[in-house]
Amino acid sequence: MKSALVRQLVRNDWERVRDIYKIGIESGNATFETNAPDWEYWNNGKLSFGRLVAEIEGKIAGWVALSPYSSRQVYSGIVEVGIYVDPDFQGNGIGSALLETVLRVCEKEGVWTVQASIFPENDASLALHQKFDFRVVGRREKIAQLNGKWRDVVLMEKRL
Template sequence: MTKIMPMFADHADQVLEIYGLGIDTGDATFEECAPDWSVFDAGKLPAHRFVALDETTGVVLGWVAASPTSKRPVYAGVVETSVYVHPAAFGRGVGRALLEAQITSTEAAGIWTIQAGIFPENTASLSLHTTLGFRTIGTRERIARHHGQWRDVTLLERRSRMVD
């Protein structure tokens, strides 16, 4: 069984380890290494970040976090999401449960758009987001170099049906 709960500093080591495993795949992010906890913590909105715990062991199976997209007040209802699952927990519905929890929390807070930027090669993440109501809004072609290669990023968004 999996339990979804808010992310706290107690989860830092496991969250950053899972982030590092995602980085190692080469298809999760442009980042080359996970930041330290203080940097990670400062960039994520506390009310919209969660971990999935194995209820038996208490081990973190994955995490989701939202970041503001702009400091301008007009964009206060727009966030960018990141979701990472430990490879040992792939295929167990962890990513879906995490993203669903974040959708619920953001809608309750009046956030009207969740954005995601995903490498086209990350088909599992694209499928997950699409299943939960995200739509593709475009591709940023050759937006940046990653390990010496130009990479595209697929942009997705989910507009809340609860926030007018």
């Protein structure tokens, strides 16, 4: 398979980005969300920088975006990363290409800590973040319910 082209996510990418997000939702191990939002809701919850897609032969294979950790100015250098790869493209370095690029963007933007909250069952995501030197900060037990079941998340972070 050809290598991925990582580029800025633009509004016209939303339908495909949302489709990949839906696949993650349906997996039950990617997010607490149960429905993919519309563009406006998603767009308003993300930072203006660090929105990237990875394309292979013109098809979006995955995406990454950053959310603010807090609205308080003192925490402006802390972000949460969300990364999603279409299962048809997993195992081809898409996640690595996206995470490596978004980390460079974070450094350029003055971010000092990147966090990720990952379901402990999501081995691929845990391994990806560990590959890029994210460390496990702890396990947040029964932090929220998904489909009526309490779920834990592993909190990981990388200091830049």
